[in-house]
Amino acid sequence: MTPRTGLRRRLVGANTLWIAVVLLVLIAVFGALRPDAVLTAFTLQTTLVETSVLLVLSVGMTYVIITAGIDLSVGSVLVFSGVTSAMTMNALHDGNATTAGWGVVLVGLLVALASGAAWGLVNGLLIARTGIPPLIVTLGSFGAALGAGQLISNGSNVAGVPDVLSDTLGTGTWFGVPNLVLLAAAVTAVGALVLGTTAFGRHTYAIGSNEEAARRAGIPVTRHLVRVYLLAGVLAGLAGFMALAYFRVASITGHDTDNLNAIAAVVLGGTSLFGGAGSVVGTVLGVFIPAVLRKGFVIVGVNVYWQPIAVALVLVAAVWLDQSRRRARDKR
């Protein structure tokens, strides 16, 4: 038995392959309907840019869900981090950071990451130490982080984002590829490698598969869970900074369903809500299915309100497939 055949069988057995097929079929169908509008560099570029922020959130969410957890707070943490970052940058530059330089931008980035890390740490400590279900803990921080962001910003969006940031990370490109997309791709690649090849990744799977077995095997489960939620928080902070750069404003609204979109993307990508199985590669595919549906519906002229319905159908089918696969396996 060579590793190659093992790999091929694992691919066929995995949900990831089927999700990839679904995505390719979608692109092919839309492409066949409107080849002139769908398969263009512009469509590709805008689709990628619009999914970059969600992709970064979803990479963190993948780790969380593989531990059989959930993080409802990512969208609110994104808002909170954007607000603290923008307000810090403004404060450092006489109340308006539009003309500020790279030093201020760097401080803003660190504040965004630290804000995300703080919420991730709170989530992780509560979940790993107290045994309160992740759903409840992060439902709490979902409300609290948004409330805290609104308190700090007085309930309004924070403008004054440095131009040097918006013009580079926000809308700049590198050989035609948007910088925002490059950053998201780099985060995704690192996330995929760490999950797939390192002890950290292996322990993430083990905890989600059987927490008690992991504990008895000497894996520091509590510490590891804290780190996983910390990672999700830091990535939400980074996503907040990216959104800030792109939209030139730290927005209070518009992120109410980011958490659900990230969860949907992760689950669509074949990661099991029961934990123990999943991949970042699958999550990438899962992020693009709703995005391609939305873009495709707009281009071919289908009422765009069909998009959430179509996503819902695919999502429910994906979870159903996962469940029946597990049931068939565990019956033996």
Next chain:
Amino acid sequence: MALPLLDARELVKHYGNVEALRGASFTAHAGEVVALVGDNGAGKSTLVKCLSGVARPDSGTILLDGTPVVLDSPVAARALGIETVYQDLAVAPDLDPAANLFLGRELRRGGLLGKLGVLDKREMRRRAVASFHDLGVSLPDVDVPIGALSGGQRQSVAVARSVVWASRLVFMDEPTAALGVVQRERVLDVIRRVRDQGMAVVLISHNMPEVLAVADRVEVLRLGRRVARFDAATTTVEELVGAMTGALSQEDA
């Protein structure tokens, strides 16, 4: 007789108002299979938990090679060469057999990659396949999640994992419970082989004929205390059952 490898004396363990162990003692020597038997609720599982670091006794002493030890975690027990096959197996069903064998003790790659935590999956798989072969564990496929294997195969992997890592003592809590006839014999063979390497094997089982077939000695627990010790070669199932139910007792146990 030589100094026992493991000598537990007068262990007491309460769970709330329930007294699971009331001064239980237990002895195991290197190079022997000692069976720990008792009726349901006699305290077998609690005793094994105390001796494998999963639970801490409220009082009593545990001597390893004559030295008092504190087993405050499974990791501490394993550092002393003590491994356990748990009744509920404690495997990760979504991971493959090699990953389960190396769970918590993953091999890293050399150099910088290893420092970054990158696993040497190929080497782990190679060693796992070799270990399964050595122990007579036959798996149809070493690249599938362990949850896709049969109950017996899963159990074989759990047994293999403890045996591979143990250096002095292996606890096996009902290791043959889920197995068919052929696989049961395989596990018993593994137990004998481990003993012949000079380790102590503690077998917890409800199957009295099996106990007498594989064990060198038998210790009987009843109501949280050791009530009898037997030499397996000269003991009958009736005597064991008598000791378990309280019909027969040895004052000096």
